[in-house]
Amino acid sequence: MSGLVHWPEDVGDDWAAVLDEVTRAFEVTRSSAQNEGSIVYVVRQDDLLGRRGAGNAMVACGLLSAARTAALEGARKGWTANVLAFDEVADRAMVEEWARRLLDDGAVTGELIRVGSGHIGKTLA
Amino acid sequence: MNGTVVVTGAARGIGRSIAEKMASTGPLTVIGVDVAPELALSESITPVQVDLTSADGPHVVKEAVESSGAPLVGLVNNAGITRDARLVNMADEDFAAVLEVNLGAAFRLTTVLAPLMSDGGAIVNIASRAYLGNFGQFNYSMSKGGVVGMTRAMALSLAPHVRVNAVAPGLISSEMSMAIPEDIREKMVESIPLERMGTPEEIANTVWWLLTPLSSYITGEVIVVGGGRSLS
Numbered sequence: 432m433s434g435l436v437h438w439p440e441d442v443g444d445d446w447a448a449v450l451d452e453v454t455r456a457f458e459v460t461r462s463s464a465q466n467e468g469s470i471v472y473v474v475r476q477d478d479l480l481g482r483r484g485a486g487n488a489m490v491a492c493g494l495l496s497a498a499r500t501a502a503l504e505g506a507r508k509g510w511t512a513n514v515l516a517f518d519e520v521a522d523r524a525m526v527e528e529w530a531r532r533l534l535d536d537g538a539v540t541g542e543l544i545r546v547g548s549g550h551i552g553k554t555l556a
Numbered sequence: 557m558n559g560t561v562v563v564t565g566a567a568r569g570i571g572r573s574i575a576e577k578m579a580s581t582g583p584l585t586v587i588g589v590d591v592a593p594e595l596a597l598s599e600s601i602t603p604v605q606v607d608l609t610s611a612d613g614p615h616v617v618k619e620a621v622e623s624s625g626a627p628l629v630g631l632v633n634n635a636g637i638t639r640d641a642r643l644v645n646m647a648d649e650d651f652a653a654v655l656e657v658n659l660g661a662a663f664r665l666t667t668v669l670a671p672l673m674s675d676g677g678a679i680v681n682i683a684s685r686a687y688l689g690n691f692g693q694f695n696y697s698m699s700k701g702g703v704v705g706m707t708r709a710m711a712l713s714l715a716p717h718v719r720v721n722a723v724a725p726g727l728i729s730s731e732m733s734m735a736i737p738e739d740i741r742e743k744m745v746e747s748i749p750l751e752r753m754g755t756p757e758e759i760a761n762t763v764w765w766l767l768t769p770l771s772s773y774i775t776g777e778v779i780v781v782g783g784g785r786s787l788s
Binding site: 444446449450453454456457460461464465478479480481482483484485487488489490491492493494495496497498499500501502503504541554 | 642643644646648651652655656659660663664667686687688689690691692693694695697698699700701702703704705706707708709710711712713776
């Protein structure tokens with residue numbers, strides 16, 4: 432595996448905690464980009480829909496947008512940025528397997544990949 | 557509509573246009589909020605000069621709403637800044653400043669004002685088409701993605717009494733877009749199917765519609781107003 436898998440921590444509806452979490456994501460992503468390494472953010476599908484509060488939604492949706500922007504920059508250098516969203520059915524091993532695929536493959540970038548079926552019929556994010 | 561509407565980032569550009577639109581279209585008290593000292597709006601707009609990233613900023617706005625004597629029927633979180641750089645060169649302080657203003661201020665103000673909102677009220681958060689990704693804007697794009705997340709979460713938590721939606725402007729003729737080098741801006745315009753930049757008034761019209769009962773069955777949505785650029 433060449434790259435980094437980033438799992439954000441849960442935050443409450445507290446701005447300081449949200450800022451800490453997105454800053455941590457920024458720092459690891461910048462560091463990874465400086466080394467031309469790929470990155471995968473792992474978020475909950477529920478958070479992309481805002482179902483677990485504003486704090487977690489701001490982090491998850493912020494990471495999705497960040498990945499899309501990082502992917503644009505990485506495309507020129509050969510590294511990728513993607514987001515994996517999982518629902519309550521997906522277990523950690525499944526998510527890690529998909530993260531490995533994304534880091535190893537290199538052909539997919541700027542994408543949101545959903546593990547599980549909880550997203551079907553919901554907004555496309 | 558009858559009541560008070562708060563618009564942040566109201567000194568210029570899109571925010572000013574939204575404030576003026578709201579003031580011109582109904583018996584509303586419009587409170588225009590901005591950190592800029594040149595917050596000289598029309599007589600029908602009440603100016604509140606405050607830094608929304610400060611601890612007491614949202615509470616200053618809350619006091620202005622309470623002083624207006626009219627129920628709070630609308631909130632437009634528009635204030636925003638850019639500090640562009642490639643990700644590998646982005647400074648810590650530029651990341652933090654953009655997140656604090658574009659997302660933190662909106663979240664904190666909404667948290668303070670939401671309990672004052674009347675039944676049937678509406679909140680419109682100004683995101684950006686950059687939430688779909690934009691080169692050199694890791695901080696801005698993340699902040700606007702965060703605004704989208706906040707919009708969805710608050711649409712759920714404030715329903716059924718208050719609707720919450722987002723507008724994502726594309727390239728709009730404003731001070732912010734004029735800061736883009738001309739040659740790059742021209743290339744961006746070439747990629748827009750409608751072959752021009754949008755105007756602040758076009759964003760204001762969309763925001764106005766989302767604040768009124770004309771959009772009474774819409775909540776938790778993001779409306780991109782970008783001339784079709786997301787397709788090209």
